[in-house]
Amino acid sequence: MTAYQTILPEQVTTWFRAGHTHQFPAGAGATVKYGNRQIAVFYFHRNRRWYACQNLCPHKLENVLGRGLIGEQDGIPKVACPLHKRTFSLETGENLNGDCPPVAVYPVRVEGEDVYIGFAD
Numbered sequence: 001m002t003a004y005q006t007i008l009p010e011q012v013t014t015w016f017r018a019g020h021t022h023q024f025p026a027g028a029g030a031t032v033k034y035g036n037r038q039i040a041v042f043y044f045h046r047n048r049r050w051y052a053c054q055n056l057c058p059h060k061l062e063n064v065l066g067r068g069l070i071g072e073q074d075g076i077p078k079v080a081c082p083l084h085k086r087t088f089s090l091e092t093g094e095n096l097n098g099d100c101p102p103v104a105v106y107p108v109r110v111e112g113e114d115v116y117i118g119f120a121d
């Protein structure tokens with residue numbers, strides 16, 4: 001299994017083109033593949049912000065976070081796993097309602113109508 005690791009903006013060495021903006025649903029998630037990793041991408045259309053995290057939920061190791069509900073908690077953008085509702089910050093990856101390990105989060109950049117995710121490999 002590939003290890004997922006949070007990438008900070010200053011660590012990015014590769015901007016992977018994940019797709020065209022219209023390929024991503026507004027106010028929800030989608031999943032893209034980068035090598036053998038699955039990455040969940042979220043578009044918060046109200047404030048036009050984009051986030052990305054590993055698709056793998058650390059609770060039961062299911063690739064489902066891209067199908068989770070998104071929202072905010074105290075101003076923190078978050079995703080709730082569709083299976084058992086563990087909730088993760090999309091800024092830090094922290095589990096906001098339990099003791100799961102954090103998920104890896106990735107920088108997202110939009111240039112024109114292209115969506116890029118930052119990796120460090």
Ligand code: FES
Nearest residue numbers: 057059081084086
């Ligand atoms: S698998 Fe995600 S909360 Fe259980």
